[in-house]
Amino acid sequence: MKKYLLFLLFTIVVSSQFWGCISYSRTETDIYTISEMDTTTSYIDKNAPGNRDNGIIYSSSRTVESKRDLIQRDSTVTREYPNFIRLGLFESVGLIGSGSNYAAGMGMFGVFPDFENLKTSYTGGTGKIFSGGLYRFGVVEWRLRWFRDAKDWTYGTSGLEIIMPDARTEYALASIAPLYIRKRWFLREQIPYIAITAHTGIGWYPSQYLNLAGSIDVGSIGGLNVRAYLGLAAGQNPKGSPQVKMSPAFNSSTIKSVTSVFPYFGIGISVLDFLNRVPETYREWKDHEHSSWDIGLTQMILLNSGASSIYNTNNSSTLLTGYILRLANASVALPLLDWKLYAGTSLINFIVLGNDEWGMGILPLRLGIWQTVIMDELSVEPFIEYNYYPSEIFHLGGRLNLRVTEGINLGLAVGYASGSTVRRFGSDMMRQLGKPMSFSRPYIGLSIGIFDRIFFPEHLRYFKDK
Template sequence: MNKLILYIILLFSLLQSCTIVTTREEEDLYTITEKDTTVKHFIKNAPGNVDRGVVHPSTKEILREREITQRDSVVNRYYPDFIRLGLFEGMGLIGGSTDFSLNSGIFGVYPDPSLLDENARGANGGSIFTGGIYRLGIYENRLRWFRDAENWTWGIHGVEAIIPDARVETGLMGFITPYLRKRYYFRDDIPYVSATIAVGMGFFPSQYANVSGSIDVGSIGGVNLRAYVGFAAGYNSKSSVLIAGNDFADEGVFNTIPYAGLSVSVLDFVNVVPELYTEWKDHEHSSWKIGLAEMTFVNTNSEYSAFGNNSNDSSTSIIKGYFMRVANAEVAIPINGNYNLYAGTSLLSLYIMGLNGNGIGVLPLRVGYWHQLLKDELSIDPFVEYGYYPSSYFNIGAKLRLRFSDRFNMGIVGGYISGNTLGGIGSQTLDFLGDATSFDGYYIGLSFSLLDRIFYPEELRYSE
C-alpha cells in the first residue's frame, strides 16, 4: 500500500512537469492608439449693441483640441504543443508460442493471474493472445522535414515492452525509445480515424527495431482503440535484465517477433495539426471528467478494518478501507440534445472494503448521469459500474463533487457493492485482496482526485 501511494505521488510529479513541454506560449504585443478631437464654439456679441431691429455682426470663435494617447498591451496565448501525449497503451499480441501463452486477453491487460508468477512459463494451448505490447509515457510532436509534409511526427515511449509469450527471454524491452510515424486520416473530426505507419528503435536494455502499421480510432476522452500488424527484431545481451537472473536462459539471444493485435490506450490524447493553432481555452472536449488518480477513504459494514493486522483486531476506526481509481474517463453521450448521460472506465479500479472480501477491476464499464448543482463548482453523478476481470462485481453509488481547480477536486461518495473477489479465477498473485470469496456491503467516504479535470457544460462540444 505504501509503495503504491509512493508510485502515484512520483507519477503525479512527473505529469505535473509535463505541462511545461506540452504547452506553447505566445506573447502578442499591441500598441493601442486613442485619438480624441474636441471642438468648442464661442459666440461673442459686440459691446454696446442694442436690439433695435438691426442685426449686428458678432464675433465667432472655434477652438479645436486634438489629443493622442498611446499605450502598450500584452496578451499571452497558450496552445497545445504536441500531436500525441499518452499515459498507457496495452495490446493483446498474436504471434507468440501458444505452448507458453500468457492468456493476455484482447487488449493485453487480462492475463491469467496464476501465470504472473516469476517462475510461471505460461499455459499450453491457451488464448490466441499469447502476450502483449505495453507502452508507458508516450509523446509525439510534429516532424517538419520533407518540406513540411503533412502528419509526420517524431516521438518517444518512456518504457516499451514487447512480450510475445510467458518466456521473458523471448521478449524485447526499451527505455526512451524513439519513433517516427506517418498518419493518413480518413476522418478528421472527433473521434479521428487514421492509418499509421511507425518505425522505432530500442537501445537499452534490448537493442531492437520495430516496424508496424495500424488503424487508429480516437481519441475521445483520452481513450483510443488500435489494430496493429508489425514485426520486431532485436538482441538481448547476457547482461540484459531479461536474461540476467533468468533460470531458463544464460546467454545472449536474438529474437524475431512477427505480431498482430488489438490495443487500448488511456489518458492518451491525439491532436491534428489545426488544433495546435487553437488556444487551449477554445478546444473542444467530449468528457465530463478526465483524471489520473482518485483515492477514497471509506467506512463500510465490514467487520474488520483493512488497516488492522488480522481478523482478531478489534479496532473501531472510522476508516475501514479505501478505493482507488487510476486513469479515469467519463465520456458524455449526447441523446436528443441532452448530454448528461455518460459512459466511463478506468485503467484500474481497486475496492478494499475491509480485511477480506475486496475487488479489483481492469477497464470496468461505468454508466452514470452528470448533474450540475452549482455552476462551475458543485455536481453530483449517480453511477453503476460493472467489473468483470479479475474480480466480478456490481457497484451502485453516487458522488457529490466539489471542484477546486483544473487539477484537484474532492467529493463525498456512497453506495453498495457486491461481487466475487477473483471471479472464480483464483491466484496467489492477488492474495493481497484477502480471501477469494463473495462479498457485498455498503460504503460512504471522502474522495480526493489528483490531476483530475472536471469540464463545464459550455466546454463540451455538444453544447454548441
C-alpha cells in the same frame, strides 16, 4: 571526447528551446501598448480685495497653466497551445500469434492477464489466444516537418516500451526511450479520429531492436483509443540485459545473448492518450473541443462501509474502513438525455470496503448521468458499474463533486457494492492481497480527485453552438 559529449548534452538539455519542445504547452505572449494623452488647463484669478490704483488699462491677475500628460499602458496577452501531436500515459496491446507454444495469455488488449501466472518463472503454455503483449508507458509524439512539410508525420518516444511475444522473458524486447517515426493517413478527420498509421521504431537499451508495424487507430475520445496492429519486431537481448538475467532458461554458466524475431497481430487500447491533428496545435487550449465529463489520473473515495477496517491494527474502531481507487478514468458523454448520459471506465478500479472485503476491476463498464448543479463548481454523478475481471462486482453509487482547481476536486460519495473477490485470482495474488470473500455492503465516503479534470457544459463540444 566524453567530456565534449557530456557538455553538448548538458547545453541542449538546459537550453530553453529544448524545454520549450518537451513541454506539453506552447506559450505565446504579445504586448500591446495603449497610449493616452491628456491636457489639463488651469485658470487662476488672484484678485486682491480692495481698490486698485493702477489706471484704466492694467494687467490682469489671471494665470493660465496648461499641463500635458502622456500615459502608456501595457496590455499583455498570453496564449497557450498544445505542443504535441500525441501525449499518452499508457498503451497496451494483446498480441496474437507471436508465440503459440509459450503463450503468456495476456488477454484482450493485453490487460487481462492470468494473474496466477504473473511471475518470471512462468514460461507459458498452449491454448491461449493472446500469447504476448506490447506495452508503452508515457508516449509522446511531435510533428515532423520533412519531405517539404508532408502531412501527418511525427517523431516520438515513450518512457518504456516492452514487446513480449510470449511468456519467455529472454525473448521480450524492451527499451527506454525508443525512437519512433510515424505517418498517419486519416480516414475520418472528426473526433473520434480514424487513421491508418505506419510505425518505424528503434529500441536501444536494454534490447536493441527494430519494430515495423501498421495499425488502424480509433480515437482519441476522452483519452481512450483502440488500435489493431500488424507488425514485425526483430532484435537482440544482450546477455547482460535484465530479460536474459531473469530468465529461468539460463543459469550463470549457460547465459548468452538471445535473438528475438517475431511477427505479431494485436488488438490494443490506450488510456489518457490524447491525439491532436496539426490544426489543433494552433488552437488555444481554452478553445479545444472536449467530449467527456471527466478525465483523470486518480479518483479516490475514503469510505466507511461498516466492515472490519483495513486501517484497524489493534481492534479499535476507526472512522474509515476502506477505499475505492480508480486509476486512469474517463467518462465520455453519450448522445442521450442531452449528453448527460455517460459511459465510463478506468484502467484499474480497486474497491476495498474493508478487511477481506475487496475486489479489483480492469476496464470496468460504468454508466451514469452527469448533472451540473452549479456551473464551474458543483456536479452530481449517479452511476452503475460492472467490474467483470478479475473480480466480479456490481457497484451502484453517486458522487457529489466540487471542483477545487482544474486538476483537483473534492466530494461526497455514497454507494452499494456487491461481488466476489475470488473470481479468476491466482493463489500468489491471494497471498499478497488477502483472503478471498464475497461481500455486499453500502458505504459513504469522501472523494478526492487528483489530476482529475471535471468538465462543464461550456467545455463540451456538443454545447458550443447552444
